[in-house]
Amino acid sequence: MLCEMCGKDVPSLAQVRVEGSVLRLCADCSRFGKVITPPAIPVSPNPGGSPPAGRTAVALVPRPRRLEERDLYRELPELELAPDWGKRIRVAREKLGWTPEDLGHRLNEKKSVVLKMESGSFHPPDPMVGKIERLLKIRLRAEAEPKA
Ligand SMILES: [Zn+2]
Incomplete structure (x- = not known):
């Protein structure tokens, strides 16, 4: 939903x-x-x-x-990112034909932030994770949903 x-x-x-x-x-x-x-x-x-x-x-x-x-209702739900989240961002971005700068503009971030995320050295805060997922139409969170 x-x-x-x-x-x-x-x-x-x-x-x-x-x-x-x-x-x-x-x-x-x-x-x-x-x-x-x-x-x-x-x-x-x-x-x-x-x-x-x-x-x-x-x-x-x-x-x-x-x-x-x-x-x-936990205060701050902690998002569990997939181990290869940085790669997922890069692959999806390249598929769209966007440069790191393009994605940066859409996130209101610098190109360097995008590159750091793609290399896995910068962990995006939760709101940015959601934004990236919507922009690139991907999931960055681990596949295993705690729902059985
Ligand atoms: Zn919401």
């Missing part, structure tokens, strides 16, 4: 009220507003009554374990 604010692809999104409108956001972005419906909260059973209208479909969706719910 794609976060409506940053576009990150995450296992679950929270419904968050941001300046009057309700958006579906990842854990990072939900900090910018008031969480209405946190992701992965089990629907409580409704003993004795018929299920409230509109709830039926929701109840059929398998729910993640509680542990993951807490993980989503």
Whole structure:
């Protein structure tokens, strides 16, 4: 599912009220507003009554374990980059025909920063990782998602 604010692809999104409108956001972005419906909260059973209208479909969706719910709200989710993330950036950039300078412009960074990332000597901060992934349409994070 794609976060409506940053576009990150995450296992679950929270419904968050941001300046009057309700958006579906990842854990990072939900900090910018008031969480209405946190992701992965089990629907409580409704003993004795018929299920409230509109709830039926929701109840059929398998729910993640509680542990993951807490993980989503960690202060700073640490991104685990793939071992060859620098190479992935370079290969994807070259495929697009971009120079390190081109990519730098799009990231508001210097060409030298791009080259350092591609050589693996500069570890991009989390927001930049997301930006690079969207620009180059690649994944830099390790393939193994903690979702089973
Ligand atoms: Zn987001």
